[in-house]
Amino acid sequence: MDLLSSVAQTIAKGERLSDEAALALFESSDLIEIGRLADQVNRVRNGDRVFYNVNRHINPTNICALSCKFCAYSRKPGEDGAYAYSIDEMVVKAGEAVEQGATEVHMVGGLHPRWKFEHYKDMVQAVKTAYPQIHIKAFTAVELDWLARKARKTIAEVLVELQGVGLGSLPGGGAEIFHPEIRDAICDTKVSAEQWIDTHRTAHKLGMHSNCTMLYGHIEKYHHRVDHMRRLRQLQDETGGFNAFIPLSFQPFQNEMGIDRYTFGYDDLKTLAIARLYLDNFRHVKAYWVMLGQDIAQLALQFGANDLDGTVIEEKISRMAGGRAGMAMGRSYIEQIITKAKRTPVERDTLYNPVSRPDASPRSERISPNAEQSQAVLLREAMNKADCGHKLQLDELLNLAHHGxxxxxxxxxxxxxxxxxxxxxxxxxxxxxxxxxxxxxxxxxxxxxxxxxxxxxxxxxxxxxxxxxxxxTPASPQASPAxxxxxxxxxxxxxxxxxxxxxxxxxxxxxxxxxxxxxxxxxxxxxxxxxxxxxxxxxxxxxxxxxxxxxxxxxxxxxxxxxxxxxxxxxxxxxxxxxxxxxxxxxxxxxxxxxxxxxxxxxxxxxxxxxxxxxxxxxxxxxxxxxxxxxxxxxxxxxxxxxxxxxxxxxxxPASGLGTALSQHPAExxxxxxxxxxxxxxxxxxxxxxxxxxxxxxxxxxxxxxxxxxxxxxxxxQESQPFAVNPDLRHVPRLKV
Ligand code: SF4
Missing domain, CATH: 3.20.20.70 (Aldolase class I)
Incomplete structure (x- = not known):
């Protein structure tokens, strides 16, 4: 039995995918079949609904005590481009988000060497006091470890205190790649994999949900990705506290990794699809458009992803590393690209409860079950015909265009x-x-x-x-048309x-x-x-x-x-x-x-x-x-x-306005x-x-x-030949027509 059939059978029996099978999927080039399976699994779990939220990222500072090799965002104190928002500025930004209908602020940033734990607590408290309706998702496991060490407290103590002033949940950053071979090479001063996992375990035990990420597309190999996802799957088995898995594609600019290109869309989609198949205990797999770009994020909705993240408004971290998806997407634009992927957009809050708004666009009418059934029959007939190599008629092709x-x-x-x-x-x-x-x-x-x-x-x-x-045709009508x-x-x-x-x-x-x-x-x-x-x-x-x-x-x-x-x-x-x-x-x-x-x-x-x-x-x-x-x-x-x-x-x-280093065509x-x-x-x-x-x-x-x-x-x-010019033919006779 071939790999994809055996994976399909494993899934149909409700069994879990082994590490070996996940690795074999990464090595397979059958993208369509991997995508189809992931789509099926996602549809069973989430129907055709795709979630997004109205949120705002606020990155309080890029001043950071660490120097991770892949990071384009951090600066040392006094360095060009270093910034730190005051608590008042944070509150103003949160207020702008609330005005724009945000239900969540997402706060992550550098490890500021001079900010004390109390400053971070005051920041959370100030935002929550000003806007009690907003959910604060803040601080990666890396930041929490930094705060705990500064305050000489345990992670649990830090979390309890932050929870007490308004922290709602944790983002999934800082996980990068857990395997020590890679972690030591790209961020050796960061918390270890075990510390990262333990921080999230502690948060889950305190009743807080969190997300988890995986930074891929740099120097890691496929088996490191599988190892990473295995550790996440184990913790999810234990606590059930993860909301979503978010693969983060590596952004190649302004860092010390010496990699000068974006991940291929082919790899992005395969990674998302395999995550959907392997992480059988995760309800949500997120296509983070900020890093993937809108194109791949939209396609990902047919490769197992069921969440597009949110409106974001002011994203700095990946943009400074070459992220070219822009800083924000409007609510209606997100809904349009979900609808155009033939899925149903659902606004959610941080914990995946649907949010209803008076100005929400009306949902399209579902067709009747009978019409749906006869449409499915016609679709199957058209597919059988195409399978046999027969020409399809216009109405059959149209049926495939609309419903296939x-x-x-x-x-x-x-x-x-x-x-x-x-x-x-x-x-x-x-x-x-x-x-x-x-x-x-x-x-x-x-x-x-x-x-x-x-x-x-x-x-x-x-x-x-x-x-x-x-x-x-010449650009100007006055020009002489050649x-x-x-x-x-x-x-x-x-x-x-x-x-x-x-x-x-x-x-x-x-x-x-x-x-x-x-x-x-x-x-x-x-x-x-x-x-x-x-x-x-x-x-x-x-x-x-x-x-x-x-x-x-x-x-x-x-x-x-x-x-x-x-x-x-x-x-x-x-x-x-x-x-x-x-x-x-x-x-x-x-x-x-x-x-x-x-x-x-x-x-x-x-x-x-x-x-x-x-x-x-x-x-x-x-x-x-x-x-x-x-x-x-x-x-x-x-x-x-x-x-x-x-x-x-x-x-x-968007292709422009991102600096000279970013000369790659977005269609790549x-x-x-x-x-x-x-x-x-x-x-x-x-x-x-x-x-x-x-x-x-x-x-x-x-x-x-x-x-x-x-x-x-x-x-x-099939091979190039030497580029030769005939030197005798510089001047040619004027031809007569
Ligand atoms: S990735 Fe985070 S911890 Fe590492 S240097 Fe950048 S801001 Fe600091």
Missing amino acids: SLHELGRLANQVPERQNDGGEASCMPILSLNLNNITSVAAAIDTLSTAGKACAAKYQVEPVGITIDLA EHDLGLLLELVFACRHSFPALDLSLLGVKGVWRMAQNEHVTVTELLTCLKQAGLSRIDSSPHESETDLTQKEIIQLHRQMHAAGLCSTAKVELSAPMHGSGEPQWEAFLKRIMAFAEMAPVGGPLLALSIEASPGSFVTTSEYLRAVALARLAAHGIEAIIAPLARMPTLS KIASLCLHYGASDLGAIDVEKLSPIAVIDQIRAAGLRPLVQATRELGGR
Whole structure:
């Protein structure tokens, strides 16, 4: 019996997962099946409800006596950026939280060398006295140990005194990784694992609940994660006092760990899912959006997590370490992303009691049990049909879009017979890009490409495999559109083809070609024939082109003309969704466009791929995007590749304003996941904007073999070749059209 079946059987029998099984799950790359099992277990325990709370983080000080290696937050007294709030300031912040409807303040910070235990007590008392309705969740086991040592009291005495002035529960921080091999390496001056566990045991015995965390994605190995979770499971067996388990993904910046990248979304989701399966005595597994980013946190709701944490308002600790999810999320936005993951948002207090508010958004009506039953039958029929490799009709695909589980969609998408790279591979295409509007001379453009190609090879040890000439419309209407200059374009294509004979050569702009033909008073076919003769291999849809400029029929006609001229093409299909609120994407229009492309494409024909994108201005969440990728794979019979273009993937996490060190594209968190839900390609990577290594790493992180791929016409590539420029072809004759 394979691993996943045996885990499923263990769970079905109500038995506990062994450490060995948990470790094997970490080592497995079957993300869909692990996610599906975790989702099932979570649904049995929590239904489709997802909790969040309205809370505020208040970090009283970042001045800390310790120096944990992974910490970007702490400062020494007098150091640049050191701060300490007065008790009055804490009360003001708590007041702001109450005004915004918070039911909880979460207070954790550094171990201030000059603050006495009484100061901490006064802080709790002042906040509680001013706002008796608020729940104070404060002080990690590390802070409590510090306070106990300062006050020469036991942990129990400290807790009783703090409880007496208003402390409600404990957060789960400071656990990091319990195993001494790792703990000694990253935070040797912190409380030991045993002390951390003992502090929480004491709190539980005093009737206080707490959370627990695990900091992963740095130097620990999978077996350290399992060891960590085993110790938590044991304490939960003993006391039952943990509210939630919260895996914390490592934030890579401004610390001494020497790690320069975020955890992969693939690892985040697997860790959450395994936690849900292994920690059978925990009701709640939290997807802490502050560290995971909103995209992964939303997806986590389908991988066993049932809590998104809260509005947070002012988070400093992970932000200083490179956290890029922002400092706050509004209540309605949290509800929207939960609803768009097809779950029901429930506001909770700290102890997971539902909170009702007069202004709560109305819950959507449930459909009748009969309708639900017939819908389930139709869904099963569609899935059986897809399982047998049969084409699905529009109504069946729509049923899957609205009601199918993400994991089922992924599983079905991975069985489509035509799909490219079904041998455990995925591709991407490192390219050099030129914007036709910026070309002053062909010779200068060739020099620029040559320099950029060599720089890429030197920097990343990866050779670009293609050149893309972007026919983008000029930003200003006054600018002279290069689309008018067919002579220049042909000269450039000719020069590129002869200067870089081994590279793929493509144009970006299906509609640009159409406009150019109009402007130059030639037919599209004449234009395409010239481009082919000059050496062009392919034409791709441009991200700058709106899908509404031309009808679908006209676009299909353009692709046919390209193919008749001997050119390959790729097309983009956009998913639209209402810009505000939790409305469903327009699945029908999306699927119809995919099916229209599929109809025109013979298997292995010149329509190489469909690129799945979100319409500009649409609110398409990650969970919806992954669903769209899987549906595209199911609907696009005859087309080999579905591209999830990393450079243009919709993400919920803000990308900007976080400092120069944070140059990674937020989609790098989710790209690896698309490869398990029907995509086989992460698209063209402009090597001057995005690191090809980072993209190749995404593919490896998904447990797949990376292919650096050029158009099939050139034979595809599995290895890079020396980046060569033909020195005799700096000057080319002006071509006549
Ligand atoms: S992690 Fe906590 S204890 Fe360690 S240095 Fe940072 S603030 Fe201090």
